[in-house]
Amino acid sequence: MTSARRPGTADASTLHTLLRLRRWARPHRRAITVMFVAATGAMLSQAVIPLVTGAVVDGPIRERDTAGLWALSGLALLFGVAESALFFVRRWAMASAALGVETDLRRDLFAHVQRLPVSFHDRWASGQLLSRLTTDLSTLRRFIGLAAVFMVADLLTIAVMLALLIHIHLLLGLVVLVSMVPLLIGTRRFELRYSRDARRAQDLTGDVATAVEESALGIRVIKAFGRRPHVLAGFTRDVTRLRGAELTKIRTLGYFWALLEGLPQLVLAVVTIGGVYATAHGSLSVGDLVAFVSLFLQLVWPIIMLGWLLALTEESASACRRIFEVLDTEPTILDPARPATAENGTALRFENVSFRFADAQDDVLAGVDLDIAPGETMALVGAVGSGKTTMTALVPRLYDVTGGRITIGGVDVRDLRLDQLRHAVTTAFEDATLFSASVRENLTLGRAGITEDDVREAVEVARADFVHELPFGLDTRIGEQGLSLSGGQRQRLALARAVLGRPRVLVLDDPLSALDVQTEAQVEAALRRVLAGTTALVVAHRASTVLLADRVALLADGRIAAVGTHRELLETTPAYRRLLAQSAELEEVSP
Numbered sequence: 022m023t024s025a026r027r028p029g030t031a032d033a034s035t036l037h038t039l040l041r042l043r044r045w046a047r048p049h050r051r052a053i054t055v056m057f058v059a060a061t062g063a064m065l066s067q068a069v070i071p072l073v074t075g076a077v078v079d080g081p082i083r084e085r086d087t088a089g090l091w092a093l094s095g096l097a098l099l100f101g102v103a104e105s106a107l108f109f110v111r112r113w114a115m116a117s118a119a120l121g122v123e124t125d126l127r128r129d130l131f132a133h134v135q136r137l138p139v140s141f142h143d144r145w146a147s148g149q150l151l152s153r154l155t156t157d158l159s160t161l162r163r164f165i166g167l168a169a170v171f172m173v174a175d176l177l178t179i180a181v182m183l184a185l186l187i188h189i190h191l192l193l194g195l196v197v198l199v200s201m202v203p204l205l206i207g208t209r210r211f212e213l214r215y216s217r218d219a220r221r222a223q224d225l226t227g228d229v230a231t232a233v234e235e236s237a238l239g240i241r242v243i244k245a246f247g248r249r250p251h252v253l254a255g256f257t258r259d260v261t262r263l264r265g266a267e268l269t270k271i272r273t274l275g276y277f278w279a280l281l282e283g284l285p286q287l288v289l290a291v292v293t294i295g296g297v298y299a300t301a302h303g304s305l306s307v308g309d310l311v312a313f314v315s316l317f318l319q320l321v322w323p324i325i326m327l328g329w330l331l332a333l334t335e336e337s338a339s340a341c342r343r344i345f346e347v348l349d350t351e352p353t354i355l356d357p358a359r360p361a362t363a364e365n366g367t368a369l370r371f372e373n374v375s376f377r378f379a380d381a382q383d384d385v386l387a388g389v390d391l392d393i394a395p396g397e398t399m400a401l402v403g404a405v406g407s408g409k410t411t412m413t414a415l416v417p418r419l420y421d422v423t424g425g426r427i428t429i430g431g432v433d434v435r436d437l438r439l440d441q442l443r444h445a446v447t448t449a450f451e452d453a454t455l456f457s458a459s460v461r462e463n464l465t466l467g468r469a470g471i472t473e474d475d476v477r478e479a480v481e482v483a484r485a486d487f488v489h490e491l492p493f494g495l496d497t498r499i500g501e502q503g504l505s506l507s508g509g510q511r512q513r514l515a516l517a518r519a520v521l522g523r524p525r526v527l528v529l530d531d532p533l534s535a536l537d538v539q540t541e542a543q544v545e546a547a548l549r550r551v552l553a554g555t556t557a558l559v560v561a562h563r564a565s566t567v568l569l570a571d572r573v574a575l576l577a578d579g580r581i582a583a584v585g586t587h588r589e590l591l592e593t594t595p596a597y598r599r600l601l602a603q604s605a606e607l608e609e610v611s612p
């Protein structure tokens with residue numbers, strides 16, 4: 022699995038990329054405006070104080086005017102108080118705006134990831150999605166709360182200070198202005214390099230997240246095979262690579278910072294000498310010299326801050342690109358433009374169905390034809406990797422067929438609204454996934470209109486009565502953060518989940534493999550009774566499962582090679598006999 026990247030998104034400029042956040046910023050525009058005004062106001066209040074200091078030197082101090090001193094001190098105090106009040110307002114507005122945008126974007130990104138088809142998830146490592154939904158979004162929050170507002174306020178302050186310096190002394194002010202040229206060149210080079218460094222570090226963070234997730238999910242295998250040192254070595258490699266990427270980032274930032282810190286010191290020496298010279302020759306008053314030097318010293322901080330802000334901006338643009346790579350991926354499995362009315366028929370038909378996975382060379386299915394009559398249970402057998410699971414996944418449109426069509430009650434599944442289709446067809450997969458929630462929530466999955474009786478019946482059909490013995494019955498929390506269940510118990514819950522609400526079509530991917538033959542027979546009998554009108558396609562690996570079906574279809578070479586009752590196929594189809602001969606139960610069940 023890779024972190025698929027879209028070149029178009031990746032190449033967009035920093036500004037263009039960040040401006041795409043407007044959509045999420047719009048609902049919070051009031052707080053964002055307050056944030057901008059307060060931040061700019063605070064920085065300008067701070068900038069004005071040196072001018073007051075200059076006025077104190079040239080006025081009250083030179084004139085020995087104590088009354089004037091009080092007035093100017095009061096003014097300086099006023100600006101100081103205004104600065105701290107505006108600082109508080111900015112922090113308050115910032116928290117509200119930044120957290121608001123982060124929450125909205127996180128929700129939309131999650132919703133989009135849910136809408137994307139299974140084929141997308143096949144290609145993307147889960148850690149890459151995880152890091153986008155967590156670390157990248159936190160970077161964006163810091164950008165909205167800090168970098169965006171301070172970048173504007175900072176640039177404005179630098180511009181105002183430069184104007185004030187030029188106003189105090191034209192020549193010295195121009196010297197400071199010209200010194201900005203190497204700064205601009207350095208900034209451009211920094212942006213390009215840092216953007217690349219930040220992207221690499223973010224991608225590697227995603228790889229580390231994937232490694233942590235996979236090792237947590239596979240902890241049993243790792244321990245059972247004593248592969249801890251091997252896994253640790255792989256993880257150490259990943260985190261060392263991440264450390265290297267972070268160090269490269271810091272190095273790039275370090276060079277830029279050296280320029281930001283060093284250049285102003287050089288310029289300070291020049292303007293101080295020039296300023297003293299100008300004062301000595303009478304073209305600058307002592308007060309103006311004090312104001313000029315104090316202003317220049319104050320300019321150093323916004324310039325240094327620019328480095329930090331640019332770093333965060335580039336990092337945020339890179340995080341933003343990573344997020345838009347996902348958001349720009351169009352869902353391919355969608356509701357039809359003109360949905361058919363949901364039919365009541367339950368016949369399930371595969372008509373010349375072919376299917377190829379994206380990026381694969383060959384078709385997995387190549388012209389599958391299969392008719393399953395209403396209420397019939399069809400077992401699907403085939404060699405390992407012959408495409409049985411793939412066939413079951415096509416019915417609820419987890420993937421779309423690449424040729425032919427699948428119909429339910431005569432209606433192409435692609436002509437049904439997705440919610441209607443997935444209400445009509447339910448599935449139990451081979452690996453029974455449970456969520457960190459109560460048993461009841463795991464069964465209903467939030468589906469509407471399911472009564473307590475439905476739940477009880479589903480539990481009974483799936484022979485999942487063990488749930489009543491759990492500490493809190495149906496309210497017991499299970500799944501990753503709850504009680505652990507055995508493989509057979511998990512399978513029975515997955516089956517109960519599938520039969521809940523009496524679907525019209527039931528697709529089961531070897532759902533009874535972890536059950537003993539006797540329980541399997543009981544489950545099948547209950548299924549038949551309760552789901553009499555339900556059409557079922559059941560992937561079977563065991564002869565015992567096959568026997569419980571009305572008919573059996575043999576999948577070979579991407580086609581249905583034979584259909585008939587178990588007995589018929591045993592008599593007429595050598596490939597079927599060979600396949601079932603691999604099943605240990607054959608001796609017990611063959612005639």
Ligand SMILES: Nc1ncnc2c1ncn2[C@@H]1O[C@H](COP(=O)(O)OP(=O)(O)OP(=O)(O)O)[C@@H](O)[C@H]1O
Pocket residue numbers: 143378381385403404405406407408409410411412
């Ligand atoms: N997401 C995927 N992307 C690409 N190829 C896939 C994907 N999933 C399965 N395949 C390939 O498709 C083929 C059919 O797989 P499928 O899981 O449908 O077989 P199966 O008959 O259900 O096998 P089993 O009996 O082992 O469950 C295999 O060759 C498999 O490698």
